Amino acid sequence: MFNKLSKILMISALLMAGGAPAAFAQSTPGYFIPPSAPQGTAAPAHKPAAKPAASPMNSDTAAADAADAQAQPKMPPIPQLPALPKASPPPVAVIGVLSVPEVMQKSTAAQGVQAIIQDRRAKLAAEAQKDQAGWQAEQAKITAERSTLTDAALEAKEKALQGEIATAQTSFRARDQAIQNSAQAALGEIESTLIAVIRQVADEHGMNLVLHREQVALNISAFDITDEVAAQLNKQVTTVPVPPSVVTPGMPIASQDGHGQGNGQ
DSSP, X not given: OHHHHHHHHHHHHHHHHHXXXXXXXXXXXXXXXXXXXXXXXXXXXXXXXXXXXXXXXXXXXXXXXXXXXXXXXXXXXXXXXXXXXXXXOOOOOOEEEEOHHHXXXXXXXXXXXXXXXXXXXXXXXXXXXXXXXXXXXXXXXXXHTTTTSOHHHHHHHHHHHHHHHHHHHHHHHHHHHHHHHHHHHHHHHXXXXXXXXXXXXXXXXXXXXXXXXXXXXXXXXXXXXXXXXXXXXXXXXXXXXOOOOOOOTTOEEEOTTSSEEEEOO
């Protein structure tokens, strides 16, 4: 039981260290705006290489693939549809490119959001470290009392500490999620204005197709409107309010792998 408690405290230390990341993650959803042998000498004969014997594992895999292919239903035949009346071709593409992450890095409003979120997470991390020190002190106290406690009393103290750690970990994850929700809400306001600014700058240049620079293998600087968009965004919005980071009942809490795992208490 005591070894189990020690492992829980070690895991708790890792969770508390990683529960409040210092880096500010800026998520940028996809945008589509606006949207030979010498003569006389016989060549040496080459024997064909012997085929390697199929391993039992490959045979089993091939058999499994064949079974899966037979189990899948056959697709119905493709119907022959009549041709539609000819329509006007699309306009000639006038292309622009931009980097949304770079725009957000240059946004004064986004920088303000980042500073507030980092401050909230730093305070949460300090509180988590304080609790961690308390748990370690409590574990040391239990260790010192092992010789004077009955097995039942020792088990009760260890279970109580385990419950306290588990409750605190759930609370810290919920509070960190609340901070993340506040960041997303504030950044959402900036991104809404950003979409309008991209359209505005694209119209100014007569562009009808704007692509992510990160998804373009090659382009010239004349296509890039990143700096123009960043400058115009800073004219439109210099600051946005960051909502309070409050844990609400039923609030989804993302797990370590990024998937929702529970609700806030």
